[in-house]
Amino acid sequence: MSIRGLKNEGKNKICIFYFSGTGNTAWAVGKLAEKLRVLDYAIKLIDCEDEIDFISEVECCDIVGLAFPIHSSYAPKLFQGVLNKLPNCKGKPLIALTTAGYMAGDVLWYTLKSLKSKGYVPIVFSNIIISNNMHLPVLCPLPVTKPNKLPKKLAKAERKIDKMVNYIEEDMLHIEGANPLGRLFGIMQRGIAGNFESLAFKGFYSDESCTKCGWCIKKCPNNNIQMDNKGVKFLGSCMICMRCYSFCPNHSIQMTMKTKNLKKYKRYTGPEGKRR
Numbered sequence: 464m465s466i467r468g469l470k471n472e473g474k475n476k477i478c479i480f481y482f483s484g485t486g487n488t489a490w491a492v493g494k495l496a497e498k499l500r501v502l503d504y505a506i507k508l509i510d511c512e513d514e515i516d517f518i519s520e521v522e523c524c525d526i527v528g529l530a531f532p533i534h535s536s537y538a539p540k541l542f543q544g545v546l547n548k549l550p551n552c553k554g555k556p557l558i559a560l561t562t563a564g565y566m567a568g569d570v571l572w573y574t575l576k577s578l579k580s581k582g583y584v585p586i587v588f589s590n591i592i593i594s595n596n597m598h599l600p601v602l603c604p605l606p607v608t609k610p611n612k613l614p615k616k617l618a619k620a621e622r623k624i625d626k627m628v629n630y631i632e633e634d635m636l637h638i639e640g641a642n643p644l645g646r647l648f649g650i651m652q653r654g655i656a657g658n659f660e661s662l663a664f665k666g667f668y669s670d671e672s673c674t675k676c677g678w679c680i681k682k683c684p685n686n687n688i689q690m691d692n693k694g695v696k697f698l699g700s701c702m703i704c705m706r707c708y709s710f711c712p713n714h715s716i717q718m719t720m721k722t723k724n725l726k727k728y729k730r731y732t733g734p735e736g737k738r739r
């Protein structure tokens with residue numbers, strides 16, 4: 464089904480606003496941009512950790528894009544703030560992707576439905592399963608994805624991104640997760656997520672191996688980490704993006720004593736082995 468009616472009016476400019484904790488979503492939007500540019504779309508990728516003039520960015524593009532990782536069937540808190548800042552518009556087409564470790568349910572539909580009343584028109588929503596960046600020492604025994612498993616997973620994710628490009632290019636309406644099964648999964652997961660998180664996750668701390676290099680302070684997307692005379696201190700607005708825990712140069716950031724065991728609690732290495 465054609466929805467934009469723009470197909471014969473030349474290629475469009477797409478601005479994609481994204482957040483990525485450990486690199487999966489950045490990888491996915493990078494691939495999407497690469498593939499759309501080959502088809503002559505003008506793509507601007509906007510990292511939501513930067514200063515953004517939302518009004519002018521939205522005004523000067525033909526299609527708005529959004530991308531974020533799934534956090535228990537929600538968007539990360541920082542990204543929810545981004546959605547609030549998007550200005551009203553008159554019928555601007557909206558494309559979106561989410562990245563997940565295992566399963567994605569209705570998170571795009573649920574998170575972005577409020578944008579309809581701001582005038583955005585959803586056209587393509589795709590869930591890209593990449594790899595898991597999250598483990599918890601209690602209640603959640605699932606490990607993070609190991610580096611040797613990544614090439615196969617990334618190849619599969621890339622095929623999904625190809626499909627997304629095709630929907631955009633062919634001007635086809637494609638909304639994932641808004642079906643009864645996706646809705647049920649999302650409702651169940653959101654229903655238990657808050658309780659589960661407060662039971663299983665008590666926050667991060669830095670252990671005695673911390674060299675006070677300040678890397679985590681610079682990289683925390685929520686400015687939640689500070690240094691005082693005792694060392695690194697975590698404040699109250701962690702959104703569990705997993706960046707500091709995964710990529711601390713010294714592996715000094717812990718959830719509990721258990722996570723000091725790096726063989727058992729291996730850290731996620733990022734999709735291409737690069738630190739965010």
Ligand SMILES: Cc1cc2nc3c(=O)[nH]c(=O)nc-3n(C[C@H](O)[C@H](O)[C@H](O)COP(=O)(O)O)c2cc1C
Pocket residue numbers: 482483484485486487488489531532533534535536562563564565566567593594595596597652702703704705
């Ligand atoms: C707090 C948290 C909750 C998560 N919840 C889910 C989930 O419900 N389902 C899932 O498949 N993956 C889940 N994941 C895994 C991430 O969605 C996945 O690894 C994502 O691609 C990470 O993207 P990023 O590297 O751009 O941050 C969760 C990760 C975190 C940190």
